[in-house]
Amino acid sequence: MSADPLHYKSITEISGLFRHGELQPSEVTAAMLNRIAELDGRFHGYATVLAERAMAQAKRCDDEIAKGIWRGPLHGVPIGLKDLCYTTFAPTAGGTTIHANFVPSFNATIVDRLERAGAVTLGKLKMTEGAYTSHHPNDQAPLNPWNIDYWVGSSSSGSGVVTSAGLCYGSIGSDTGGSIRFPSATCGLTGIKPTWGRVSRHGVFPLADSLDHVGPMCRSAADAAAMLGVIAGADINDPTTLRAPVPNYLAGLGDGIRGLRIGVDRKYTQEGIDPQVVAALKDAERMLADLGADIREIKFPAYEKLVSMWIPMCSIETAEAHLGTYPSRKSEYGPDLAQLIEQGRSMSGIEIAAVHHERLKFSGSLAALFGDIDLLLIPTMPVPIPTLTKMGEYGTDPNVLLSILRFTAVFDFSGSPTITLPMGLASDNMPLSMQLVGPHLSEDVLARAGHAFQSATDWHTRRPPLD
Structure with a gap:
């Protein structure tokens, strides 16, 4: 047994x-609920805690395993x-006040798949309003357990907080412009944004359907692979x-990356x-080369115009x-989401066509690039994690916001899978993060490469200063 405390x-x-009968789900669930009661009042990651239901689930798991x-x-x-x-057993607000009391009549496909696989649902996790950039003004935003004065990422903020703080073992996030990747980066986590369509969005509140991706946020590549293997696959309710076919993402984790072609621009x-x-990205590149990867110089497709769109x-x-x-x-919406919707309602057909054409050009160029390489190595963010004060300043400068999106948004447009990995600590002891990006349906290769990197480094084992 590892030296990690139970919650980590x-x-x-x-x-x-x-x-192997050395622990029971009920005792672990009880310990996790006690930790939530102790810590979540400081960090506000949970929208709803389902203590009684979780314990009933865990006891059923005890009996089944026995x-x-x-x-x-x-x-x-x-x-x-x-x-x-969507959950029939708890409200699904989507970060809004409008849907605060909405209890769906069916579960999201991924919820049913997780629970059929025996997962115990501790609760629902806070998120920005409608999965856009900011929390509703009437809601307490989650706080970063590494340092509450720092940004905690965007819409999957609650998922990042509770997974990092040891208030669950893994969580579900969604990503439209970076919202699996940003909270994974700011909280020292490993997140997989799957290929668009790899995971069903049936019963998942949309932000922008053709950009939305649903995936796991965990503390290691192996854990993310385990969760992805459960939620991935075709769904009759989501055409x-x-x-x-969904491969066994855990099966080939230990195969290493010797000969894998990794592109760097x-x-x-x-x-x-x-x-x-x-500096941290260069160190990561050297480590990947030491593990046997073939590092290749490439030219990334033109992306600036697409990011601006x-x-x-x-x-x-x-x-x-x-x-x-x-x-x-309208009066019940927060200002940022309302402004986004107003912009959308004013867009012309010609403007929409221009975005669509730029998206097609970029996606084609990226697909061609993956004819010469297996994966792409890039940062998650162009800067270390900003403070909340700095993020407030960024909010007044659209050029800075577009800069932050340069390594994330284009892969939502293209639907490409990525894995986000911790790669170091900045001078303020906050996590630094990188991404590996692959061609469509290469999640197995991404998980294997992430696991190889994490087998040779310990950045993913660093924890926020709570214990």
């Missing part, structure tokens, strides 16, 4: 302890759900899901990027998603 053990380790029934690596493992996942990843980020594209689809409540209930 990996999903794969906890799962093994359950299966009888030799084994549902897989999530059996009995306590997790959290971002509060845009946009991909019909490709030093202009894209270094020019205008904070020196601390560049992310807000317009998001605005169009968000306006469509909110037709049922906006403008009829």
